[in-house]
Amino acid sequence: MSDRTDTLDVPVAAPSPKPRRDLGWWIRLALWLALFVVLLALPLYLEAQWLKAGQYMMVGAVGAMGLTLLTGQAGQLSLAHAFFLLAGATSYTVLSGPTGDPELVGFGLDPLLALVGAVAVTAVLGLAFAPVAARLRGIYLGVASLALVFLGLYLGQSAESLTGGTSTGRPPASFELFGFPFSNEGELEILGVPIRETERVWYLFLALVVVAFLLARGAVGGRIGRAWRAVRDNESAAAAMGISVPGVKAGVFAVSSAYAGLAGVMTVLWFDILKPDESEFGTYGINVSIAYLAMIIIGGLGSVSGALVGAVLVNGLPQVLALYSTDLGWFTGTGENAFTPILISSFVYGAAIVLVVLFEPGGLAAIGRRIAGLTRRGKDPT
Amino acid sequence: MDTFVQLVVNGLGKGAVFALLALGFVIIFKATEVVNFAHGSLVLFGGYLVVVTRETLGWAGAAVVGVLSAGLLALLVERLLLSRSRLASPFSLALLTIGVDVIITEEIVRRLGVSLPFIGDAWDAQPLQVGGVTMFRTHLVAIVVATVLITLFFLAFRYSNWGIAMRAQAENKEAAALSGVRSWVVTSSAWLVAGLLAGVAVLFIATQDFSGAGLSRGTHSIALAAFPAAIIGGLDSTAGAVVGGLVVGLVDALSTEYVSFAFAKSAVFLVMLVVLVVRPSGLFGTKETTRV
Numbered sequence: 108m109s110d111r112t113d114t115l116d117v118p119v120a121a122p123s124p125k126p127r128r129d130l131g132w133w134i135r136l137a138l139w140l141a142l143f144v145v146l147l148a149l150p151l152y153l154e155a156q157w158l159k160a161g162q163y164m165m166v167g168a169v170g171a172m173g174l175t176l177l178t179g180q181a182g183q184l185s186l187a188h189a190f191f192l193l194a195g196a197t198s199y200t201v202l203s204g205p206t207g208d209p210e211l212v213g214f215g216l217d218p219l220l221a222l223v224g225a226v227a228v229t230a231v232l233g234l235a236f237a238p239v240a241a242r243l244r245g246i247y248l249g250v251a252s253l254a255l256v257f258l259g260l261y262l263g264q265s266a267e268s269l270t271g272g273t274s275t276g277r278p279p280a281s282f283e284l285f286g287f288p289f290s291n292e293g294e295l296e297i298l299g300v301p302i303r304e305t306e307r308v309w310y311l312f313l314a315l316v317v318v319a320f321l322l323a324r325g326a327v328g329g330r331i332g333r334a335w336r337a338v339r340d341n342e343s344a345a346a347a348m349g350i351s352v353p354g355v356k357a358g359v360f361a362v363s364s365a366y367a368g369l370a371g372v373m374t375v376l377w378f379d380i381l382k383p384d385e386s387e388f389g390t391y392g393i394n395v396s397i398a399y400l401a402m403i404i405i406g407g408l409g410s411v412s413g414a415l416v417g418a419v420l421v422n423g424l425p426q427v428l429a430l431y432s433t434d435l436g437w438f439t440g441t442g443e444n445a446f447t448p449i450l451i452s453s454f455v456y457g458a459a460i461v462l463v464v465l466f467e468p469g470g471l472a473a474i475g476r477r478i479a480g481l482t483r484r485g486k487d488p489t
Numbered sequence: 490m491d492t493f494v495q496l497v498v499n500g501l502g503k504g505a506v507f508a509l510l511a512l513g514f515v516i517i518f519k520a521t522e523v524v525n526f527a528h529g530s531l532v533l534f535g536g537y538l539v540v541v542t543r544e545t546l547g548w549a550g551a552a553v554v555g556v557l558s559a560g561l562l563a564l565l566v567e568r569l570l571l572s573r574s575r576l577a578s579p580f581s582l583a584l585l586t587i588g589v590d591v592i593i594t595e596e597i598v599r600r601l602g603v604s605l606p607f608i609g610d611a612w613d614a615q616p617l618q619v620g621g622v623t624m625f626r627t628h629l630v631a632i633v634v635a636t637v638l639i640t641l642f643f644l645a646f647r648y649s650n651w652g653i654a655m656r657a658q659a660e661n662k663e664a665a666a667l668s669g670v671r672s673w674v675v676t677s678s679a680w681l682v683a684g685l686l687a688g689v690a691v692l693f694i695a696t697q698d699f700s701g702a703g704l705s706r707g708t709h710s711i712a713l714a715a716f717p718a719a720i721i722g723g724l725d726s727t728a729g730a731v732v733g734g735l736v737v738g739l740v741d742a743l744s745t746e747y748v749s750f751a752f753a754k755s756a757v758f759l760v761m762l763v764v765l766v767v768r769p770s771g772l773f774g775t776k777e778t779t780r781v
Contacts, residue, residue: 184580239762242769246524246583247724250716251765254758261755387710387754397587404584444602453595460588464581465574 131479146313150306151298158305159377160426165312166373167418171402172323172411173366178400179409180327181359182339183240184249186396190259191229191364193383193391195371196279198225200381201269203280211277212268218283222372229368230361237357244342256393263383263391276382279375282311289376312373316415319366323411326362335359336409398422401456404463407472416471420459424452491622496742502628503699504738505635509690510715511722511730511737512639513683518724519659520679522579527566527586528687529709530593535559535688536695536704537597539608548610555608556688562593563684567677598706605703609696616698627698638689639731642682646727651678659725687712714741714754717761723774732772736760 150158170188177183203221204213216224236255243251263270271277281304282289289311295302326332334355337345346352374390375381387393402421406413428448463470510528517525539548539555546554566589571582607613612626646652657665658675666672694711695704702708718737722729737757744756770776 184583239766243765245580247720247765247769249583250524250720251762253713253716254755254762257755257758261751264751386707387713388706393710393713397591400584400587401591444599446599450595450599453591457588457591457595460591461570461585464577464585464588465570468577468581 143317147310150302150309151300155303155305156430158309160423160430162305162309162312162373162377163426164419164423165316166370166377167399167402167422168316168415169319169373170367170370170399171406171414171418172319173363173370174399175403175406175409175411175414176323176326176335176366177359177363179403179407179414180332180339181335181356182245183356183359184245185252185360185363186249186393186400187236187252187255188363188367188399189391189393189395190255191233191367192371192374192395193259193263194232194364195225195229195368196375196381196391197263197270197371198228198368199372200271200277200279200375204277205280210268211271218280219285221280222282222369225372226365226368229371230365233360233362233364234357236364237353237360240356240360241353253393253396256387256391256396259391260384260387264385270381270383273383273385276380278380281379282308282376284311308376315369315373319369320411320415323366327409327411331355331358398456401460403470405456405459405470407470410470410472413470413472413475421452421456424455425449428452492746495622495624496746497739498622498624499628500739500742501735502625502631502693502738503741504735505628505631506690506693506699506734507715507718507737508639508731508734509635509686510712511718511734512642512727513686514715514719515722515724515727515730516655516679517683518719519727520655520676521567521571521582523571523582523586524579524724525586525680525683526583527590527593528683528715529712530590530597531559531563531684531687532691532694532712533594533597533704533709534562535684536608536691536708537600539692540601540606540704543608543610552608552611552692555691556685559688559691560681560684563680563687564677567680571680572673572676594706594709598709601705605705607696607703609692609698613696613698625698627693627696631693631699634689634693638686643727651675655679710754714757717757720771721761721764723771725775726771726773729771729773 149161153161170192174185174188177185199218199221201212202214202216202224203218204211204215206213206215214221236252239251240248264273287293289304289307291304295307300306327335334345334350337348337350338352338355342352345355371391378390382390384390384392389395398421402417403414404417405420406415406417425448428451432448467473469476510532513531514525514528517523535555535558537555538558539551541551542554543551566586570585570589574582574585577585609627612630615626617624617626617629646655654665654670654675655678657668657670658672662672665675690712691704691708693699695702695708700707700711714737715734718733719730720733721736722731722733737760740757740760741753745753748756764772768774
């Protein structure tokens with residue numbers, strides 16, 4: 108976007124209104140900061156298994172933010188999110204993998220470089236899909252993007268030197284930041300609580316979520332976000348206003364897949380193994396694409412904070428149910444015809460999609476806005 | 490050469506089944522502009538009813554029950570959910586069908602558990618020898634059944650009042666309503682027909698000949714190939730759905746033989762991508778125009 112300047116010699120340009128920093132703005136900021144502090148403190152209180160569940164919600168949060176920019180803000184339906192997750196996971200594992208293995212390709216890069224590289228690789232893959240995306244819209248694009256999931260399934264199975272194959276998979280290098288390991292190595296204590304792998308990864312994921320969140324909010328509020336919404340609402344009108352529609356579409360695909368790539372890196376760090384799926388139903392299958400879609404529909408299409416809530420629900424529910432069920436004896440069956448936590452969660456988010464579309468198309472974000480509107484007396488809630 | 494003939498027959502047999510599914514998609518899309526992501530779950534539901542009722546009713550009775558119940562489920566989805574949200578855009582309604590699909594599919598997969606029943610009793614695993622070429626009976630029956638059903642559909646679509654109403658509504662909803670076409674009849678009958686076709690299709694899909702796998706989550710994945718079939722032909726073209734179905738069937742059969750089984754699934758989607766890049770509305774689809 109930097110190739111076009113805003114310094115046209117038109118004196119009539121209205122001064123942009125100052126951002127409204129009223130009481131509500133400060134309250135919201137305070138709430139976000141309070142949430143952040145709570146999330147910072149949680150590892151000191153929660154047990155490792157609950158932290159693990161929380162980490163999985165954060166994985167979903169990053170992926171869902173990327174998808175809500177693409178589908179909600181720019182109006183491009185994508186079922187390919189799982190493919191970009193797989194691409195990110197594989198890129199990280201390959202880039203950080205040890206060199207010299209006769210069976211597996213590895214570049215032995217520093218994990219931080221590998222993470223950045225993985226995000227870059229998936230962004231480029233998203234760009235590569237742009238020629239298709241630019242020619243299609245709406246449902247056609249959604250179905251076309253489904254092709255990538257099938258392609259990912261095939262490549263994941265056949266490119267064994269990269270992915271390790273479906274039978275054994277391949278372990279990723281554990282993350283390191285300038286020599287500080289995100290593993291159980293080394294002694295570290297805060298307030299008498301040992302900070303081990305789970306706690307460290309929690310903080311890593313939290314940092315990634317915050318960065319991803321701030322970037323997404325910035326993009327949505329800025330010029331690029333307006334371009335996305337213009338393309339979503341009417342491509343012809345957007346083009347008439349000087350927006351390069353193919354360029355914007357390609358850009359948003361790249362951004363969204365970069366987010367998915369980061370979520371993929373987080374996924375592989377969370378599972379601690381890269382294992383390509385054997386069928387369309389798996390870690391990087393159609394069900395995952397649909398789960399991410401569910402997150403952003405429940406949260407409200409286009410809403411970045413809604414995507415966070417959606418991710419907590421959709422990715423958190425199976426984890427939390429699984430943890431509770433061992434305590435309470437619910438859904439503990441594992442055999443035939445059992446109601447597993449994953450199954451129950453699928454029912455819940457399937458039903459949530461239906462209810463949201465029927466009764467509140469704006470999702471939880473719209474409900475939140477309405478509640479916020481109630482407290483603002485005398486002002487237009489929109 | 491014999492292998493090739495056999496492959497083509499297999500491909501056409503599979504293609505006939507995909508054509509039935511794709512035709513269902515297209516009918517729903519023409520009537521409502523909604524893309525039905527729940528099509529795979531209709532397929533599973535019909536198949537599951539066959540499995541449940543087969544013991545008591547015998548296969549033929551169960552097959553009828555399965556086909557009818559798939560149609561009924563589609564009708565219910567339309568009447569209970571989609572028709573309630575007339576103001577929602579087709580885009581959100583498509584998302585709604587994803588939710589429906591998740592619920593139905595997960596429940597049926599849970600009920601099936603580890604049993605993966607084959608349900609094409611009347612034709613499954615009874616190969617025929619036709620002049621040195623072994624052919625699967627399932628594929629031959631599928632071709633015949635699909636030809637009959639598709640011909641019936643096109644006759645009805647062309648000549649019956651229902652077909653005229655349907656085409657009128659697809660052309661211009663308001664004008665059709667003003668001319669006395671009852672919109673809800675057209676819409677719900679479209680869903681019913683699509684469901685019935687899905688119910689017929691599953692009788693061929695969950696067989697040893699077609700997929701080598703019984704009724705399971707895999708059946709749902711196979712039914713997904715009806716998407717590329719409908720898209721290749723053009724989402725709003727009934728004839729295109731048939732052509733698209735045959736293309737998908739042939740691509741599937743040929744790439745399974747000449748490349749690999751794992752590649753066949755993606756091959757179908759790759760062909761779709763190529764078609765879309767060359768013709769964004771499919772081979773026979775109406776080109777979208779926008780008014781500024």
